[in-house]
Amino acid sequence: MKVIDLTHTIREDMPVYPGTETPGLSPASSYEKDGFKETLLHMYSHTGTHMDPPAHLYEGRTTLDQFPADQFVGQALVIDCRDLAEGDAITMDRVRRYGALAEEADFLLFNLGWDKRWxxxxxxxxxxxxxxxxxxxxxxxxxxxxxxDVIGLDPMDDADLPRHKKLFKDCEIVNIENLKDLELCGEGLFWFACFPMKIENSDGAPARAVAWIE
Incomplete structure (x- = not known):
């Protein structure tokens, strides 16, 4: 079985959404003083490779901790969009190229090749x-x-977030941002899991995304 890590590492100098702070990873305990190492984490809930639930946009909607665990695992398909130019739209023609596979998948993952700009x-x-x-x-x-594999579902210059709002208005679904290395997953269906940190009333959380191919 081949396992592929699709997750960016959280570090203090990593890219973050403009206007938010980079993570803080502060020493809390040390081998020398305490006999063990522990780190104090300070970061936004939408840091790095992370997941959005409907509660990210709508009060009273489903938070990540309210989803059952099976929401985060299933068959995925990568939609290759790497040939698109900056500002182009991802259209249904792109999805239809994959035929029935796009209908059978539990997750559609869009590969723009943007992770190479990380x-x-x-x-x-x-x-x-x-x-x-x-x-x-x-x-x-x-x-x-x-x-x-980009930082948002909406364009950087659209602060009103219309795509987020439309996606989550009536749909019980999750949105994953800042994935990487999607080209390693091949052209067919594969097993995929993306488990967010289980935080109470979670509007979003960093997640570990992996693919595996048997």
Missing amino acids: GTEAYFGNYPCVDDEVLDHIIKGHYKGIGF
Whole structure:
């Protein structure tokens, strides 16, 4: 079995959404003083590779800790969008190329190749986003979640978050952002899991995303 880590490592100098602070990883205990090492974590709930639930946008909706654990595991399919130019839309034509596989998947993961810009200013550029038709398809489908190797479902310059709002308005689904290395997952269905930290009333949480191919 081949296991692929699709998660960025949380570190103090990592990229974060503009306007938020980078994580703080402060020594709390040391081998020399206490006989063990412990670290105090200080970071936003949407740091690094992370997951959004409906409660991220809507008060009273499902938080991550309220989802059953099986929401976070299933069959996934990578939709290759690496040939799109900056600012292009991800359309249904892109999804239809995968035929029945796109209908059988529990998770659709969109590979823009943007993870290769991680750690540079270009990561915050004008990445392609899904259009309304793709969002409608996802909302009407049976999907447990969607994911991207970019920092947001909406463009960087759209603070109103219309795609987030449309996705979560009536849909019990999760959205994963800042994935990496999706090209290693192949062109067919594979097993995928993305388990967020279980935090009470969670509007979002860092997650460990992995794929495995038998």
